[in-house]
Amino acid sequence: MQNAPCSGYRSLFKIALPDFGSVAIVKTHLTLLLLLALTANLSGQSEQKEDAFFIKSIFSATLADGEAHDWLRYLCKDVGPRLAGSPGASAAVNATKFMLDTLGFDTVYLQPCLVPRWVRGPEAEARIVNSEQVGTEALRVTSLGNTIGTGPGGITAPVVEVHDFDELEALGEEVVAGKIVFFNRPMDVTQLNTFAAYSGAVDQRVYGAAKAGKLGALGVIIRSMATGRNDVPHTGTNAYDPEVEPIPAIAVSTNDADMLSRLLDKEEIRIHFSSHGQMLDPVPSYNVIGEKRGTTHPDEIILVGGHLDSWDIGEGAHDDGTGVVQSMQVYQTLRRLDYEPQRTLRCVLFMNEENGLAGARAYWAASNAANEFHLLAIESDRGGFTPRGFSAQGDPSVFTDHYRRINDWLPLLEPYGLGFTTGGSGADIGGLESQKGLLLGLLPDTQRYFDYHHTAADVFEAVSRRELHLGAASMTSMVYLIDKYGLR
Amino acid sequence: MQNAPCSGYRSLFKIALPDFGSVAIVKTHLTLLLLLALTANLSGQSEQKEDAFFIKSIFSATLADGEAHDWLRYLCKDVGPRLAGSPGASAAVNATKFMLDTLGFDTVYLQPCLVPRWVRGPEAEARIVNSEQVGTEALRVTSLGNTIGTGPGGITAPVVEVHDFDELEALGEEVVAGKIVFFNRPMDVTQLNTFAAYSGAVDQRVYGAAKAGKLGALGVIIRSMATGRNDVPHTGTNAYDPEVEPIPAIAVSTNDADMLSRLLDKEEIRIHFSSHGQMLDPVPSYNVIGEKRGTTHPDEIILVGGHLDSWDIGEGAHDDGTGVVQSMQVYQTLRRLDYEPQRTLRCVLFMNEENGLAGARAYWAASNAANEFHLLAIESDRGGFTPRGFSAQGDPSVFTDHYRRINDWLPLLEPYGLGFTTGGSGADIGGLESQKGLLLGLLPDTQRYFDYHHTAADVFEAVSRRELHLGAASMTSMVYLIDKYGLR
Secondary structure (H helix, E strand, O other): OOOHHHHHHHHHHHHHOOOHHHHOOOOHHHHHHHHHHHHHHHHHHHHHHHHHHHHHHHHHHHHHHOOHHHHHHHHHHHHOOOOOOOHHHHHHHHHHHHHHHOOOOOEEEEEEEEEEEEEOOOOOEEEEEOOOOOEEEEEOEEEOEOOOOOOOOOEEEEEEEEOOHHHHHHHHHHHHOOOEEEEOOOOOOOOOOHHHHHHOOOHHHHHHHHHHHHOOOOEEEEEOOOOOOOOOOOOOEOOOOOOOOOOOEEEEOHHHHHHHHHHHHHOOOEEEEEOOOEEEEEEEEEEEEEEEOOOOEEEEEEEEEEEOOOOOOOOOHHHHHHHHHHHHHHHHHHHHOOOOOOEEEEEEEEOOOOOOOHHHHHHHHHHHHOOOEEEEEEEOOOOOOOEEEEEEEEOHHHHHHHHHHHHHOHHHHHHHOOEEEEOOOOOOOHHHHHHOOEEEEEEEOOOOHHHHOOOOOOOHHHOOHHHHHHHHHHHHHHHHHHHHHOOO | OOOHHHHHHHHHHHHHOOOHHHHOOOOHHHHHHHHHHHHHHHHHHHHHHHHHHHHHHHHHHHHHHOOHHHHHHHHHHHHOOOOOOOHHHHHHHHHHHHHHHOOOOOEEEEEEEEEEEEEOOOOOEEEEEOOOOOEEEEEOEEEOEOOOOOOOOOEEEEEEEEOOHHHHHHHHHHHHOOOEEEEOOOOOOOOOOHHHHHHOOOHHHHHHHHHHHHOOOOEEEEEOOOOOOOOOOOOOEOOOOOOOOOOOEEEEOHHHHHHHHHHHHHOOOEEEEEOOOEEEEEEEEEEEEEEEOOOOEEEEEEEEEEEOOOOOOOOOHHHHHHHHHHHHHHHHHHHHOOOOOOEEEEEEEEOOOOOOOHHHHHHHHHHHHOOOEEEEEEEOOOOOOOEEEEEEEEOHHHHHHHHHHHHHOHHHHHHHOOEEEEOOOOOOOHHHHHHOOEEEEEEEOOOOHHHHOOOOOOOHHHOOHHHHHHHHHHHHHHHHHHHHHOOO
């Protein structure tokens, strides 16, 4: 298959210059000019054909022989959940270090970082009570990450439902103090892009406890960040305000949130809930990095990455086991196709994306201190679904040129359903923007992500091998093009 | 939201004709011409805006309030598998008739057809034997549809592996006679479109038994039509040659096919298998049809449909419960948005697509006998995954015009990730081509389909509500455009 560009080149040549010998009477410089123009054009066409064939072979090799799905099985089933600072995270560091050691990198190393150590303790429990003694309805809940617990006895209080911070502020301290605040604004399911719907609702989860705590609430219950209506609660980061006494925060499933809201329309509800989160002292952990030095431009770095940590419920399959194994797949596929990178290729598995970004910050600091230049960084952290393209980000001084350049390659990428849009790339690579390279986030189909995100349902079985491998092949194709041509 | 096109119209008008009163000195006919041109243009723009808003509201209404997912749960969990002629198929006819009766159609009726009645009996069993007595390896197998059984004692014979009919013919009767033929050509997993890979391999399943039987084989084992490597066998239609004595045919999981092939490289293998299929006498069954008569063009029919029957293992969720409930959703959403179809809208749930097309043939015959004209027919029978567009088919005398016409609407559809390609529409509607309307097949993302197709894994839980509803909204949008504008 890889010989085809040559035969294509030859046949074009034959058509373009069938009688080359007979034009010798034309003025020499004209002939030369013509020849040069034709050669440039032919060489461009030939290169594009070669690239098309190479990208086709990237996709074929990844679909047929890719290992990402097997690696993901190990990461999910043998390592399991891996919240930063937990034994699972240590096991993930060791396991992926061991894997990278077998993948032909020049160097594989651990980059230290100090991560927060949050422990859930026993899972939260909540029930609707008529009095403080009698439970009538158990709710499906989970503690939010980074939260404090209620203490062993739990808390019991009347519930007040709100939908945003304005509504909360309007109720004010006299209504909110001593209550449990129930944040119940759903994600907007009519948005096609579920990440946009997530952005429109997630402030409740991140800042709800801080905002309600400031008004004297005893605790908060957040409607889960989910696009479906079901019984699965979704955890995720909570961020306290250092100026405000922290209060416990839990998430409730969307079905139970709807039920609660219906009951609240009719009567006053009191809820008892207990949760047991604790933030312990930070502990040392690591990013895991594999590096292959470039042959001709070793000082230009191409990074592919995902984050190694996950929440502590589920297996962190789509978030972000898939990004980890896709990043590991990139160089593995290039090797399989005997492609030797001109630039330095780095596979970076970041620690602590979920609740602190300590790994990413350590990476940025070390990279900037060493005066490194990341020509390209790609993060995959939106799930292992059928890829639709990339979200591009960069320093304004260079971004327009970079964005135009990558759009030149659309004819090579559109056959795989890929396109570009501008927007955020990935939480772990955003801090590299000042190096003035290009930052890309893999954009998969978003429809199923919030069925799994931060839940016990985010397990290996929820990932399709083909969809996962297509994402890896998409990343590999971008790496190939930018490694081969740069961005100028 | 639906007022916005009007305000857009007004603001455009203001900009275009700010000083209309002051141009009275310009020649009247020139002014009129200008006015006419502007009005036509404005009316076009306004219509496009109105269409964009209506299509947005179709998607929003379906995502937020669509019932298709609930209907599918009923069809999968309460009705279950529904092979033509089975009690399950009768239950499906009754259940969907009952559902359609509640959906505001003018008429809901059952259209009779005579369907084959194949029964599986106990599921097939197969094992590798050293002698006829000792089983060493149980294989994961399933009987192919329409097949005969082995008889209660089963058959035992040496296995010969082939990859296509040429290889089989080359071996000839002297090698094949008395053997079990093992067809083991995999689907080409490097094809991006898994249906293309299916087309490239499925001849083994459909004609393998006939071809091998002609050379005296005792039975055939077919590698399952799957894109993954796993333990799940896939059933599906087998077609005997009326000139050739039928032999039993089963499918084996891809993992076991690979294992079998590795063993066959090393040693002679004998397999014992038993299967118990039986083709009984045909029985009466029905297509289920709901019809809403058009207000202004009642003689132009717009059909949306899927097939009600399924294989007898699994729940027929993606094949084709999703197509059934998406078709039911179309008019339900239009009603919700107070849209009254100008053309006659028919929701047709076809019987017996899987092993005979008796329902489709009955529909075509009745339609042609009544001199009907189907302006448009859309079938959904490629699974309930994120929609990517439509495959368009039609009589050559009109197809170019129709295809150009629908491509004019791309700006309205591309925001939803939809496009058009030419190709087959659907098995149940292909026979309407001679009526010279347009035939469309919904094209969803194909990556996961052959993990479920014709298996016990094709269950309700494998369907994403959002993906399913996006497909329904895509069909509804095409119905809206073609109902409103026709195809001229």
